[in-house]
Amino acid sequence: MKTKFICTECGYRTSKWFGRCASCGAYGTLEEFSEKKEKKPIASANIKPVSEIIISDQIRIRTGEKSIDEVFGGGIVPGSLSLVAGAPGIGKSTMLLQIAKAVADKGKVIYFSAEESVGQVKLRAERLNINCKNLLISDASDTDYIVSIVESKKPVMAIVDSIQTVSSANISAVTGSVNQLRYSTDCFLEAAKKNNIPIVIVGHITKGGLIAGPKLLEHMVDAVLIMEEAGGYKVLRAVKNRFGAIDQTSIMQMGENGLRALERPEGIFLGKAIEAPGIARSLTIKGNQPLAVEIESLVSPYGIGKSTAIGFDTNRLIMLSAIIEKQLMMKILGHDLYLNVTGGVSIDETATDLAVCASIISSIQNKRINTNYVFIGEVGLAGEVRSTKSMERRIASAVRLGFTDIIMPDSELVSSANLHKIKFLNELPDYI
Numbered sequence: 533m534k535t536k537f538i539c540t541e542c543g544y545r546t547s548k549w550f551g552r553c554a555s556c557g558a559y560g561t562l563e564e565f566s567e568k569k570e571k572k573p574i575a576s577a578n579i580k581p582v583s584e585i586i587i588s589d590q591i592r593i594r595t596g597e598k599s600i601d602e603v604f605g606g607g608i609v610p611g612s613l614s615l616v617a618g619a620p621g622i623g624k625s626t627m628l629l630q631i632a633k634a635v636a637d638k639g640k641v642i643y644f645s646a647e648e649s650v651g652q653v654k655l656r657a658e659r660l661n662i663n664c665k666n667l668l669i670s671d672a673s674d675t676d677y678i679v680s681i682v683e684s685k686k687p688v689m690a691i692v693d694s695i696q697t698v699s700s701a702n703i704s705a706v707t708g709s710v711n712q713l714r715y716s717t718d719c720f721l722e723a724a725k726k727n728n729i730p731i732v733i734v735g736h737i738t739k740g741g742l743i744a745g746p747k748l749l750e751h752m753v754d755a756v757l758i759m760e761e762a763g764g765y766k767v768l769r770a771v772k773n774r775f776g777a778i779d780q781t782s783i784m785q786m787g788e789n790g791l792r793a794l795e796r797p798e799g800i801f802l803g804k805a806i807e808a809p810g811i812a813r814s815l816t817i818k819g820n821q822p823l824a825v826e827i828e829s830l831v832s833p834y835g836i837g838k839s840t841a842i843g844f845d846t847n848r849l850i851m852l853s854a855i856i857e858k859q860l861m862m863k864i865l866g867h868d869l870y871l872n873v874t875g876g877v878s879i880d881e882t883a884t885d886l887a888v889c890a891s892i893i894s895s896i897q898n899k900r901i902n903t904n905y906v907f908i909g910e911v912g913l914a915g916e917v918r919s920t921k922s923m924e925r926r927i928a929s930a931v932r933l934g935f936t937d938i939i940m941p942d943s944e945l946v947s948s949a950n951l952h953k954i955k956f957l958n959e960l961p962d963y964i
């Protein structure tokens with residue numbers, strides 16, 4: 533079957549046009565695209581015994597910021613094509629200009645700004661105190677022209693800001709359309725590989741939170757880095773990386789003179805230590821970074837039995853409240869339940885279950901939880917409290933943050949803090 537249409541939201545392919553995408557349900561997102569008719573012959577390729585292939589970490593290009601290097605898997609790999617995606621205004625251009633400056637200390641870097649004029653880029657550069665000869669700014673927006681410049685000038689690195697605003701006359705489709713995006717990405721990929729020059733492209737994410745155009749590009753590029761906002765900070769993480777792990781994050785703060793990475797971000801989402809009913813603290817791990825979070829609950833007896841969660845999976849919340857109801861014989865069914873993870877953090881693991889339960893119980897009993905207590909552990913359907921990955925790192929982080937008492941599953945672990953090891957959920961109310 534020859535696919536002719538592609539959903540710009542989720543990348544779903546179909547031979548027929550529909551008003552609504554059959555995969556993600558978005559309306560009016562299917563765009564026609566043409567499959568490549570001919571395959572270009574491969575000019576040259578490497579074939580070597582595996583024992584003779586040498587890869588050196590030295591050749592990775594440093595971005596000037598250790599945590600960003602880590603997100604790239606230890607620096608940017610020459611010849612790779614990376615996509616930096618994020619909502620408009622989040623700080624992608626700022627970060628890339630800062631990276632461009634750091635790399636320009638070693639050689640020529642070309643920043644292609646199809647989106648903004650060279651004057652606008654200069655203004656940003658002034659704010660960032662960037663004024664170096666090795667950093668070239670171009671407002672070229674023609675893909676083929678950009679490729680020819682990269683091939684002739686052979687920079688150490690090139691940046692294309694953004695992929696949605698460059699286009700080629702070889703493609704009879706408007707700028708930003710699926711065919712243009714695919715064509716340009718293909719050209720940059722080939723230019724990067726052929727010349728061993730890393731190219732970083734910028735992609736915008738739509739309001740819905742999905743990578744619109746870039747979703748389609750995810751398969752084509754070597755690395756996809758997402759920049760998101762959380763509690764006023766910018767979080768950079770990799771969702772795909774052919775050259776490294778995807779468990780690193782860089783947490784940055786936008787200031788008067790650009791972005792600055794936080795050295796010890798683990799405590800940034802902790803509030804002002806308010807001791808109020810419904811608030812419990814936990815330690816989650818985002819990427820590879822332990823982060824202390826505050827979980828707030830409100831159980832309202834006047835409701836209609838609705839559960840709402842921000843930053844936490846609603847189904848898991850319903851499950852945990854059912855476990856509390858059954859194991860502790862507390863009435864939640866029929867009450868409205870609201871749960872919020874402060875700072876805009878979204879939790880995607882089970883280690884905060886115990887804190888979620890503690891916060892719900894604290895709200896029901898209208899009792900405050902000591903702000904020096906932290907709850908770490910997964911809760912099972914039978915009410916059993918279980919360990920999760922990286923318990924030791926979470927405990928170490930809790931100690932660094934000054935928590936005195938850790939309520940956690942039974943284990944061999946020891947710490948300078950008071951460890952309260954519990955096996956079942958019915959022991960939890962003792963700490964509330």
Ligand code: TYD
Pocket residue numbers: 618619620621622623624625626627656659660786787788789790791
């Ligand atoms: P920008 O990097 O242009 O975002 P993107 O490329 O993702 O669209 O900038 C984001 C915002 O950051 C913009 O509103 C201006 C602000 N900003 C600062 O606060 N400080 C600075 O030093 C710079 C350069 C920008």
Ligand code: MG
Pocket residue numbers: 621624625626647693
């Ligand atoms: Mg920008």
